[in-house]
Amino acid sequence: MTELKALLFDTFGTVVDWRGSLIADFTQWAQGKNVMGDWVALVDAWRGAYKPSMDAVRKNPERGFLTLDELQRQSIEPLAASLGIKGLTAKDYDYLTSGWHRLDPWPDSVPGLTRLKTKFIIGPLSNGNVGLLVDLAKHSGLPWDVIMSAELFRHYKPDPETYLGSAKLLGLAPAQVMLVAAHNDDLAAAQKVGLKTCFVPRVTEYGPHQVHDFKADGDWDYVVRDIVDLAGQLGC
Numbered sequence: 001m002t003e004l005k006a007l008l009f010d011t012f013g014t015v016v017d018w019r020g021s022l023i024a025d026f027t028q029w030a031q032g033k034n035v036m037g038d039w040v041a042l043v044d045a046w047r048g049a050y051k052p053s054m055d056a057v058r059k060n061p062e063r064g065f066l067t068l069d070e071l072q073r074q075s076i077e078p079l080a081a082s083l084g085i086k087g088l089t090a091k092d093y094d095y096l097t098s099g100w101h102r103l104d105p106w107p108d109s110v111p112g113l114t115r116l117k118t119k120f121i122i123g124p125l126s127n128g129n130v131g132l133l134v135d136l137a138k139h140s141g142l143p144w145d146v147i148m149s150a151e152l153f154r155h156y157k158p159d160p161e162t163y164l165g166s167a168k169l170l171g172l173a174p175a176q177v178m179l180v181a182a183h184n185d186d187l188a189a190a191q192k193v194g195l196k197t198c199f200v201p202r203v204t205e206y207g208p209h210q211v212h213d214f215k216a217d218g219d220w221d222y223v224v225r226d227i228v229d230l231a232g233q234l235g236c
Helices: 016-032 039-048 052-059 068-081 088-102 109-116 130-140 159-169 183-192 227-233
Strands: 006-009 123-128 175-183 196-199
Touching: 006 159, 016 039, 016 088, 039 052, 039 068, 052 068, 068 088, 068 130, 088 130, 109 227, 123 130, 123 159, 159 175, 159 183, 175 183, 183 196
Parallel strands: 006 123, 006 175, 175 196
Antiparallel strands: none
């Protein structure tokens, strides 16, 4: 029962380049609308609000579950105001929020996933909501077999319900599922509940602001250069 059957991937940062994609998207969009703003600062601040917004949901379940799209939409207006970005309409903020649906993959992601798909069930295990992850797969050509989203479990990572719930939906034991991530804390939470683990470094994820996850900090089952390297190590 411990033969590896499924590989689930953290998505933002591990499979797709959220920072570079959003900065390029917003810069081009703003030029077309003649809107002035520090889009690099906005993207970095928005990512800074990412975990706190999810933690507020995780720690206050009585408030009800909100999807990542809903949380991101709530965050963007005050962040833009704090950076002096003015004149945006509700439609503009909706466009910025939808940028998370249009992120580009790292160069090795699609080739590596395509190879892994020949031998394993593959899919995201992401805090993104289902609609976001489907759009992202279409935009980036991610060849998923299945979508595993926090929305399905009404819990955000690193709550154990996300990792264990994914294995249960696949009809697999936790040890038959491996989480692949560029974030040591995500892997630690998965390992704690019995999943196998693989660290893939994305040392430019946060650009010049990267301060952690340069290397594997735990006793993970695999440590690879990238997703293509993982495919090679798993015989794909």
